[in-house]
Amino acid sequence: MLKLKTSQAISPQKTRWLLTLPSFAAALFTLVLAAFLIMTTYTERSTLNTSMEQDLLWQKQALKIRVDNITHQLRTVAASMSTDGLGSAEFTARTFSLMQDSPEIISLEYLDETGQERWHTPNTRVAGQPDLRNPQLIALRDSILDSELESSFSKLIMDRPDAPIMALAVPIKLNYNGRHVLIAQVNLRTLLQQQVPWWIAQRYQISLWENERLIAGKFERSHDAGKLNQSINLDWPPNTLTLTAHIYEQKRNNWQTALTIVVAGLSLLMLGSTWALRRHINERQKAESQLRQEQALRESMENSLVTGIRAMDLEGRLFYVNRAFCEMVGCTQEQLLGASHPMPYWPPEESEQCMAIYRAILNGRADSTGYQMRFMRSNGERFDVRLYAAKLIDGDGVHTGWISAIYDITELQREREALQASHERFVAVLNGLDAAVSVSDANTGELLLSNRHFDSAFNIPDRHGRYCNIPFVHRNKGAPVDSEWFDDFHQHWYQVKSRSSVWVDGSEVWLEIATDITMLKNAQERERQQKEQLQQTTRLISMGEMASSLAHELNQPLAAIASYATGCRNVLAQTEPNIAQLDQAIEKMAAQAKRAGQIIRGIREFVQRRAPHRKRCEIADLLETVQTLLNAEVKKSQVKLTVSDVSELPPIYADAVMLEQVIFNLMKNAIEAMADTPVSQRTLDVNVRREHDMLAVTIADRGTGINPEQMEQLFKPFYTTKGSGMGMGLNICRSIIEHHHGRLWVEANPQGGSCFNFTLPLSLESEAYEP
Ligand code: ADP
Secondary structure (H helix, E strand, O other), X not given: OXXXXXXXXXXXXXXXXXXXXXXXXXXXXXXXXXXXXXXXXXXXHHHHHHHHXXXXXXXXXXXXXXXXXXXXXXXXXXXXXXXXXXXXXXXXHHHXXXXXXXXOEEEEEEEOOOOOEEXXXXXXXXXXXXXXXXXXXXXXXXXXXXXXXXXXXXXOEEEEOOEEEEEEEEEEXXXXXXEEEEEEEEEHHHHHHHHOOHHHHHHEEEEEEEOOEEEEEEOOOOOOEEEEXXXXXXXXXXXXXXXXXXXXXXXXXXXXXXXXXXXXXXXXXXXXXXXXXXXXXXXXHHXXXXXXXXXXXXXXXXXXXXXXXXXXXXXXXEEEEOHHHHHXXXXXXXXXXXXXXXXXXXXXXXXXXXXXXXXXXXXXXOOOOOEEEEEEOOOOOEEEEEEEEEEEEOOOXXXXXXXXXXXXXXXXHHHHHHHHHHHHHHHHHHHHOOOEXXXXXXXXXXXXXXXXXXXXXXXXXXXXXXXXXXXXOOOOOOOOEEEEEEEOOOOEEEEEEEEEEEOOOOOEEEEEEEXXXXXXXXXXXXXXXXXXXXXXXXXXXXXXXXXXXXXXXXXXXXXXXXXXXXXXXXXXXXXXXXXXXXXXXXXXXXXXXXXXXXXXXXXXXXXXXXXXXXXXXXXXXXXXXXXXXXXXXXXXXXXXXXXXXXXXXXXXXXOHHHHHHHHHHHHHHHHHHOOOOOHHHOEEEEEEEEEOOEEEEEEEOOOOOOOOOHHHHOOOOOOOOOOOOOOOHHHHHHHHHHHOOOXXXXXXXXXXXXXXXXXXXXXXXXXXXXX
């Protein structure tokens, strides 16, 4: 019972906590880092937003100041014109100077109160530049001429997309309250180029929008606009101009980006390694759990094994034994571990054999079919084992020793011996039987089992694969068959019993028992012959007994014949003999002679020894013959004889003389049994009737009767109560009736005396045929 030492297992809760902690720390670190980055970005953006807002306000202010400055300069020129009434050249000079100071002004027009242009600077208009037919300019002109406005802006004029123009108009107030108009066309693009300082243009992409339309812009071509932007309304009615600043895409510091990447990478690495560690620990835990389960299973298997297992190192020292082996040899694990030859469980008388096997195992010559050995328990008890040895190879494929499985086969051996003994007894009994016994396969005929008698009687060779093809066996799959067979060659009679059965392997077989009945048959034959002789003797005795009666019987017809003859002579002696009387007397004489002849023939047949011969017989004839034979006896004994009506009964097929003898014997016994019966009660009733397909005959007397103990004795040979009796009569009668397939028995007559009954089958002629 070797136990594996395992490291103390950490509780699952603790393991889970230990596994979660690094993951949690990594996640927290990543979160904080992300928050830091977001916060930094947010702060940066909000700082940018604020400064952009301030810069945009500043820019709006700068543009406003510039436009206000232009307006102011226009007013100055307008004021000069209203008071001094500037001439064309002076106008040109002043406005030219103004335009030089303000390159965003592309033209200046002077219009009178009718709205007609008087002068304009420069003299020639640039192609595509709006003139006074432009509706926006007309509307601007009219707004100044028709109102008291001090200045006004026109709506944006986009005749050329690259030159967005906004006109600016101031009135020239004349002395007579008339109003002329000074209009300056300002190119907003130039205005923007001029008024957006470098430090703004470096930081932002500045653009001017009207509603959704880009009017003008100033930006560094090499920089892309970022997403961060802000807009501000310029408040130059009637235009809805918006100034927008897009901050350029910020280029992050390399070290910052690198740091972020490194920190993010490290976080990911940490998370990944934590995950991998967790997975590894999970797998390890699973493997440990499996190992524990396997160890528990192995331990329970080892403990529940009934096979002893022991392992030896290469030097032959035990280093492992299981519980079953310890229990088997009755030693503790401590007593066995480390033990070498001679082992404590080797019986001293077997130590040589044990040592030889031990050496064979250590030399790697162990028999793969195992060894049968005898071991010894600690209490000295010996027991038989079967040992199988094999190489012990460890997990690295290194041969580290020898492992053996040991089975206690004492009980098995005992059972085997008991089985062997039982088999031997069975074979002895089988061979001791007089009968020839065989079991053969129902399909192949192969002889599966036979006893000595069978082999010698039927001369079957004593070798494997024998076949039982005995032609005389009558076989039937249903009921067992009982038949007789005469072996012509050996002159033996056999009674063969055959039945279908199931063999030990479940196959269908024939079981046959052939009993030599030659002696029995011979005895039966001798008995039959003796019976016949006895029958003959009985008849002779009966004849002797009846001699006087018969003489008397014959005397009667002879006396009658004699008296008829005398009568005939007397008639003939008459002178005229009466022929008719003579004829009558002669006829009666003939009848008496016939009767005498019948009596003599009957006696001859009765006495004659002969084989049974069946033929059609009328029951009435049988009864008449017997009655004739017994007539004298009946009369002498003063017995009243009644015979039932038999005229309706069918004929039977039987040996008539034998049946006559049966009826004769039974009636004669009945008459004799009534010797002491008062004469008035001496009645003999012969009743013959049909019962189904049997003929039933009852001969009832009122004689001495028979007590129950005697009832079966009567039928035994030589049983008699009569001084001169043979005791064979009833025995022969029963033989005759049974020979005719009938039954003979006796019962008490309820009126006193006894009733002898016999039955005979009313068989057909063909059935009665006897070879
Ligand atoms: P046996 O007449 O020579 O004695 P049986 O076999 O005919 O031989 O009869 C055997 C015995 O059976 C007789 O001795 C007699 O005792 C008895 N027995 C036979 N028939 C009758 C009968 N009808 N009544 C009483 N006893 C009878």
